[in-house]
Amino acid sequence: MWFAKSQEDVLTKLDVDPALGLTAQEAQSRLQKYGENKLKGKPKKSLISLFFAQFKDMLIYVLLGAAVITLIIGEYVDAIIILFVVILNAAIGVFQEYKAEKAIEALQQMTTPRSLVRRDGKVREIRSAEVVPGDIIVIDAGRFIPADLRLIGSANLQIEESALTGESVPSEKDAKAIHADPQTPLGDKSNMAFMSTLATYGRGEGVVVATAMETEIGKIAKILDEDTEEMTPLQKRLDELGRILGYLAIGICVLMFIIGFFQKRNLFEMFLTAISLAVAAIPEGLPAIVAIVLALGVTKMSKINAIVKKLPAVETLGSVNIICSDKTGTLTQNKMTVVKHYTLNNLFDIPAQGLELVADKDTQELLKTFILCSDASYENSKGTGDPTEIALVVLGDRYSLSKRSLDSEYKRVGEKPFDSDRKLMSTLNEEEKGYRVHTKGAIDNILRISKNALIHGELVPLTEEMKHEYLKTAEQMSDDALRVLGAAFKDTDRILEPEEMEQDLTVIGLVGMIDPPRLEVKDSIKEAKHAGITPIMITGDHKNTAVAIAKKLGIAESLEQSLTGAEIDTFSDEEFAKRINEFRVFARVSPEHKVKIVKAFKTQGNIVSMTGDGVNDAPSLKSADIGVAMGITGTDVAKGASDMILTDDNFTTIVHAIREGRNIYSNIKKSVIFLLSCNLGEIIAIFLSVLFFWPVPLLPTQILWINLITDTLPAIALGVDPGDKDVMKMKPRNPKESFFALGAGKRAIIGGTLIGILTLLAFYFGLSEYGYNLNSKNIPERVLTYARTMSFVVLAASQLFYSLSIRNPSKSISTIGLFSNKYLIGAIVVGLALQLGMISVPFLSHAFKLQWLSARDWFIVIAFALVPLLINELLKSFKRKKQL
Known part of the structure; x- marks a missing residue:
């Protein structure tokens, strides 16, 4: 806990003189001891x-x-x-x-290539990989931090740590600070600087206390490196189905062969039939169909700005019932924005967009001070500098007060830089007559050094009542989680020294700013909650700010629904998992806390999605059932650890993706139920004929041909079904739910049984046309050929027609539209055409032992084939009436 030690203790512990740094010899020795300052990943598999x-x-x-x-x-x-x-x-x-594996590689690439260190009393630039514990690092604005440092000197130092903490505003650093509390959150360790963060303002020095995998970012790499891959719900269901079908296929082979043996049938023929039926029992096209459906789903989702890296993740989205979202950049716009400004008794809410803003005289002076007392710039929709100052410059642009024109008209001739003790910054600028001091900073500090107030363009003495009004407004803004800045000025006829600037000022007013929510997110969260999905905010930002945003978005209702990282540490894992459902906002959390939150939700049986963009989000992205990274603001590490990337960084896209995921799972389920119904029909037809010592209605080659027709095009067409428009009105699917839940297994059995029985009836009809029945002996080959042709067409056609009824478990074909899935209609037409070709082309009919059918025969087999479809539609009608 270096942050809890004084500078002297740290330097003594690391045995280094800050004025001289390490010697080259000592640095080399430590390099051999600690190794290079590089992040490591587990060895790659070949x-x-x-x-x-x-x-x-x-x-x-x-x-x-x-x-x-x-x-x-x-x-x-x-x-x-x-x-x-x-x-x-x-x-x-x-x-x-x-x-x-790219996640770890991206982390390794984030280490900075060159660093300024003091060695042998001289500052030199070395490779970051050569930095060792005890090195004195020189920090200046714009330079990345090469390792974890305990600061030993700081001057207005600010470091942008959003990748680690999630905070949108750079952290102010103070080398003199000591944090005795061992539970101090990462974002509050003001005397520390962390690897791969960026110094944005000021300068400083620090001593290296951790390198490589011992750094905070190294801890993240270790979490990412753990082998915690789990099977997705789809993979679990397919694995379960595979086992069932595998055992079923073996059982069918053995049972039929045994029956044939006792019936003294031709064992070779029985062997071929049993093998053919075993193959029919396994929908061998299922993995390919699932892969094709998922791949088509991925293509479709890419058109709505969601890139899926892992195919099963598409289905996983459909069962998500918890969305854990990072705040900064995901729910918010990741840019500070001024939303209110106040001059005495004049509070103005700034519209989010549109409108040409016009300022009164006092507001003009307020904005002029804020813009001139700023080092930021904003041109062509791009800002440089402190985010707070950029927000003020952007506000000036909206009021037609550009930074460039004000700087050229009122040249800066002196300044007093920001100081964390004063919490003020002042500049001295030329005026038409004389000079003016412009001061911005904490409003309470400004009021202490002011004697006047600007009201309607006039200077009036500052009274206690006026101070109360300013502070009251500032407090109201703070309660709304706004960051408050005050402004004041002073006119003078000479160039002042810095220590003279902040005296006897005239207070103008104040502004309130925040990283605002994305405009479209509120509606998306409402839709998600309507679909039974609970949105959760996880952020490194302060509790009050996070809860204020959460209330605006509809995520939380009160402060009691929030928890900080320090409070999380007071719970045991078991207690935290039990209470996890009480909270909607988690603030001031570390990467480890994010993982703990995700795991707690998963412990309760939830399917968890985690969204984020920073390095600090990567471990939780990987721990979640599905990790969603931001494509624009997201780091390579976050993208590498995720399952899906949003190219528009839009929370709304997640909701669209969930809708798509639900439909894709539903489509895969349709394909599976269809295939099992078809295969069950074949099994019933053959098994019953063998069991009752009837002639076999289909030959092995005929079974394989029908499998080829029904296991491909119709199944794929069902896999790309447009889906149910009401899918987001349903609750998320139970992750433990079987493929056969909600009546799906019953539908497969009913459909398969009907198909099998009707195939046997068609066979029986064919025999009876020539005066034979199922128990007849010595049936001529030509009669068997005719009867088998009838059953061959009925088996294939009934499966093709039945696919229409599989599209929705409760809605009728007329409700969803007969032609709303043109691919399925095409598959049915192609399947029937192939059956027609099989019995009409002489060499094919001869090879498969089939014959041509008359128009009357075709009418009969089509009537037989429509029965499973009609009965299933009738059962759905009864089901709908029962639900009313």
Whole structure:
């Protein structure tokens, strides 16, 4: 705890003379002891090991088994397709892991290349990697901090630490300060400077107390480096499904082979049938279809400014019920903005945008003082300097008082720089007649050194009542979490010395400024809450400021719903997890606190999204179920640790992405239920025929062909369904919810059973046309061919038609629109055309043992095929009436 020690104690502990610095020999010795000042990552896995790691999945094992089976039965094309799917999935997995490693690499690149150090009594520039504990670092404005420092000297030093703390305003540093409280938040350690932060104002010196992985940013790197990858809900569901189908396929093979053995059937034929049915039981196209649906979803989401790095993250968004958002730059605009100005008895709320602002005489003088007593500049929508001063210059532009023109008209001839003790800054500028002192700073300090007030352009004596009014207004602004600055002036006929400037001033007024909320965020938060999603603000900023913003946005209602990092430390992990739902705002938090918050929400069974842009957000982005980084203001580290990047830095895009994620999961579920219904229909038709010693209604090659038709185009078309318009009116999906929840399993069973029974009925109808039935012996081959052609068409067509009813679990086809998914209509037309081609092209019908059907036959098979669709629509109608 270097921040709790005096400068002398720190220098003694590190054995260094600040006037001389380390000797070159001592520096070299320490470099060997502590190592280079570089962030380290875990050793990279080779591409080969990454590739083979992708095969550790039950569904992959089943697919490899299916490939072997299809080779055995001579279906080489199917075997090649299955192997291609497996290799494609492995390649996608390797690419995702490779991208994930970029987070650590981005952290490593953030270390600064060169630093000013004092060694052997001389200031020299060295590589930052050579900085060691005990080095004396010279800090000036515009230079990055190369390591964690205990400051030993500071002059108006301000350091921009938003990447670590989340605060939008640079932190003022004071080398003389000592913080005895061991729980002092990172942002309040005014006597410390941290690696990779930026000095924006003043100068200073510090002694290095930590380098490389021991720095605050190094701690973040360690958290990122931990292997905490978890399976997404989609991956868990597919893994569960893969296991079920794998065991089912093996069970079907064994059971049917045993039945055939006892029935004394042709064992070779039974073996081929059992193998074909096992392949049919596994929707081998499922991984490819899921990958395609997710990839198409990623493309669609990129059009709404959301870039998804990891495909399963698309689905994860759909189950999010907690959005933990950083405040600065995510919920707010990340730029200080003046929202109120006040001259005596004249408070004015500045509109957020539009309108040409016109100032009265007092306001003109107020703005003139603020602009001239400033070192910032703002041109072409870009500002340089202190954010507070930039905000004042921007306000001047809105009142047609440009910094450039005022500086040229009233040249600065003297100044008294800002001092953290005085909390004031003054400049002396030329006037048409004489000179004028312009002072800005803390309003209470200005009132102490003022004797007059400016009212309607006239100087009047400053009374206690007037002071009370100024302080009362300042307090009201502070209660609204505004940062308050006062302004005063003094006319003189000579150039004053700095110590003479801040005496007998005339107070003009004050302004209130804040990093304002993004205009569109409030509506987005309202929509998110309506969809059952709880927004949470996590920030390094002060508690009152954070709560004020949270109230405006509708995130929190009272101060009691907020908690600081120091207060979090008083809870045990178990107690914190139990009470986590009581809070909506977490302020003055460190990176470790952010991770703790995310983990506490996850402990309660929530699916958590974390948004952020700074280095300090990276560990929590990685810990969350889905990390969302800002594309414009986000650091490379945050982007590297995230699952999704918002190219417009717009919180509203997150809500749009959640809507898309919900629809994508719903579409994947539709595809899965459709595939299982189809495969179950095939299993029922074959299994019942074997069980009751009937002729088999379909040959192995016919089963594989139907699989090819139904497992591809219709399933993909369902995967790109436009989705339900009311999806954001529903609560987030329970992360433990199975694919078969909410009646989905029942629909799959009903659909599959209907398809299987109708296939058998079509087969029976075909036999009866020639005077045979299912129990007949010695059925001629031509009769079997006809009956199998009937069942072949019914099985395929019923599956294709049934896909229309799968689109929505409760709404009718007429409600969602028959042609609202043109891809699905196209898939059905193509599927029927292929079936027609299969039985009409002679060499194909001969190869698959099929025959041409008459117009009457086509009418009959289409009528059979429509039954599952019609029954399912009827059941949905009953369901809707029951809900009324």
